[in-house]
Amino acid sequence: MFMGEHQHSIDPKGRLFIPARFREGLGNRFVLTKGLDGCLFAYPLPEWEALEQKLKSLPFTRGDARAFVRFFFSGAVECEADKQGRILIPLNLREYARLEKEAVIIGVSSRVEIWAKDQWEHYKGQAASSYEEIAEKIVDLNLGI
Template identity: 35%
Template sequence: MPAFSGEYECKLDAKGRLVLPAKIKAALPPESAETIVLTRGFEPCIILYSLVHWKELSERVIALNEFVEEYRTFQRNFFRGNTEVELDSAGRFLVPRTMLKYANIEKDAIVVGAGNRVEIWQPDAYEAALVQDSKQFSQMAERVFGREGNL
């Protein structure tokens, strides 16, 4: 499955629809190219998953032991407000108002390919979430991958 990547400046239309950037749309698996899943991110953003990846991910969450309080709480929050949406012929999709409010998106948005998912951010919040110092990013990469650089 191709990975999502890149940053795209987008605008919502008056009806709250967003056009999925062509390169993001092209990376959707063919079996789920017309339906996507939107959910709240851990940060104040909206996460977009392909339907195929969403099904795999949700199966893992469903498999958690519901008799463990932390798992129940996680499941409840993970599944709350998720929405399957259809892409129209122009690649547009309607973003639910509750999700726009959660991510503080009014008109302008940044659509970011993030590997297995796409993140939709309010531009200022996105900038604030990024590592601004290249040395700090380098040190983070060293911690994540180790000194040997094993990927």
């Protein structure tokens, strides 16, 4: 399980240090792709394969399903950390997530998310203001929170 928040710089070559605890959970090779809300998602290969199977089951006759699957898979790349614990984030993914110099890496249960620092601060500020309201809505899902 991934949890926590870490801030790191992106070097001029587009490399980002991934914290050791996250690297251990992601494994030697993992998948990085376009996420939701303007961030990147990183999945361990077994988690990615399970997600891939679920997405394959979406009806290809639905335009919204096709669009999502195209977008999600077209941005996916397999990554491997170097000896210093850095990954190279391809330019198209850096542009998508607006990653320039400062990044925030967060653990979100079964995946890791990579955010541009300013985007994360903005998102976190908005989410914090509605945290209790969201909790009230999801209590109906019987999550035991």
